[in-house]
Amino acid sequence: MIRIQAEPFDMGEELSSFGEGNHGIGGVCAFMGQVRDMAGDAAVSAMTLEHYPGMTEKALEKIEAEAYDRWPLEKTLIIHRYGRLEAGDPIVLVVAASAHRAAAFDACHFLIDWLKTQAPFWKQEETNDGPQWVEARASDDDAAARWSDGSKGS
């Protein structure tokens, strides 16, 4: 399931009901990303996330479908926020559930790595020097490349 929203989410609430009604699930793996108060040496008080409505949903659905092709998953969830967020606020939640832990861990890792390089979101940080667009990082491309060509990350 994909949710793109401005509103905050509660990770505990999302997880407590995640496996409800599906006893085929043996493991649930979750990753949450939140706003850091530092970018390099600059203090960050808040950030604004812009996205491309329409394409964002399509891109995330594609990423999710790709995960189901690669691993035997029972259920997945991707929540991504947009708009203005302050330091400490949750930005993104990725959850993957499977019968066994390996697929849940790997799919969760894959989902966040691919999302970071494929989903059309852009961060602009509020720093002491004024607003700064976040630069894409080569290390994110490297992390995503680990999963290229249908790889299961091994």
Added chain:
Amino acid sequence: MKIFYFAYLREKAGVGEEEVSPPENVTDVRSLMEWVKGRGGGFAEAMADTSIVRVAVNQEYVQLDAPVKTGDEIAFFPPVTGG
């Protein structure tokens, strides 16, 4: 066709979206980018370094040789930084 600009490309172009009717020799993404750049001002600035411009046609990532036609939705944006 409709063109969207996001993040700092939007700031440079000075518009987030626009309806355009490029000439007939604009048939693919590469020629569309050249045409946008040729309009000068903020558009030229937005397209100054095309190596950092990512492109979607009808909300799917494409390469520079992808065709474009009347009615398409094109988007230009910098490398994504979500998550």
